[in-house]
Structures are given as C-alpha cells and as structure tokens.
Amino acid sequence: MELLKHQNSHLRELAAAAILSLSSAESNKSTLASSCAPNLLSQVLCSGSVQARVDAVTSLYNLSTSEHEPKLVLDAKAVVPPLISLLKECKKYSKFAAKTTFLLEILSSSEQGRGAITNVDGGISFITLVVDHASPKEMSCS
Incomplete structure (x- = not known):
C-alpha cells in the first residue's frame, strides 16, 4: 500500500x-x-x-x-468524475465500460453518489447512452 x-x-x-x-x-x-x-x-x-x-x-x-x-x-465525490471521464474515453460496449458502469451503479445507491453523478457535466446523459445501447451480453462483466 x-x-x-x-x-x-x-x-x-x-x-x-x-x-x-x-x-x-x-x-x-x-x-x-x-x-x-x-x-x-x-x-x-x-x-x-x-x-x-x-x-x-x-x-x-x-x-x-x-x-x-x-x-x-468509496468517496463518491472523488471517484465519480474520473469514472465518468473514463467511461467517455473507452469503448461504450466493452467489458471495461461494464465494470465502470457497475461501479457507478453502486455509487448511485447513496444520496452522495447520486449527487456526484448529477454534478458531472453530461454524466447522466452519457451513462444513459451507454446503458441504453448495450445489450445484456455486452454489459456482462464476467
């Protein structure tokens, strides 16, 4: 460490x-x-x-x-902006995107996480784009 x-x-x-x-x-x-x-x-x-x-x-x-x-x-305020940035940089339908989206899903279960996601410019619309256009197979992390 x-x-x-x-x-x-x-x-x-x-x-x-x-x-x-x-x-x-x-x-x-x-x-x-x-x-x-x-x-x-x-x-x-x-x-x-x-x-x-x-x-x-x-x-x-x-x-x-x-x-x-x-x-x-995780500290949502620290983690959400770089996660969304990485999601924007990677292939939308990759396993990496699925893992990033999974982490964002976990973070969205708290008020702080939802607030952090909302505060990232274009964060919600980009996450929606990735989730809406990916098939269940593409979003599988296994």
Whole structure:
C-alpha cells in the first residue's frame, strides 16, 4: 500500500497492478476493501496512466464483488468524475465500460453518489447512452 502513496508515478502504477492481482482472489477482497487501497486507487483514477486507471477500475470492481464483509466503501465525490471521464474515453460496449458502469451503479445507491453523478457535466446523459445501447451480453462483466 505504501507504493500507492509514493510520489513516483511509475511506482504507483506498479502498485495498482499488484493490487489488481491481489483483488482477483476472494480471500484478499475484504482485507483490501477495509484498507487504504480503495482511496489510493481512487487517486490513481485521477492521475494515473491509462493502464493504471484501467487497473484501478478493475481492482475496485473486483473489491465491490466481495462475498464477505466489509464491503467496498468509496468517496463518491472523488471517484465519480474520473469514472465518468473514463467511461467517455473507452469503448461504450466493452467489458471495461461494464465494470465502470457497475461501479457507478453502486455509487448511485447513496444520496452522495447520486449527487456526484448529477454534478458531472453530461454524466447522466452519457451513462444513459451507454446503458441504453448495450445489450445484456455486452454489459456482462464476467
């Protein structure tokens, strides 16, 4: 986790990739979700390379699918703008778009999340466009 805090962006990106690997195992999800990893991954969403941001989204998605407590908790105000930005940059019907949309769906379950989504210029209309035009198969994250 300390590498995600490092000033060197290359080290942060390597740490995000390592968290991605760790977040793939169910046995690691609750430990990672309760650590500082989600907040640090949120920072990578804002300032990382394309690959680091993809790794961060995928890690957050993996952590959000944990079957155990504690569940993933994210700061919607910090996470929603870069998620919508990434959604606008990626192919609308990719698995990556599906994972990003899934995270936004989770965030929309809270008042803070809905407010954050509403505050992003064009956020709701873009999310609607992605969801309306994707088939269930395209939006499947599995």
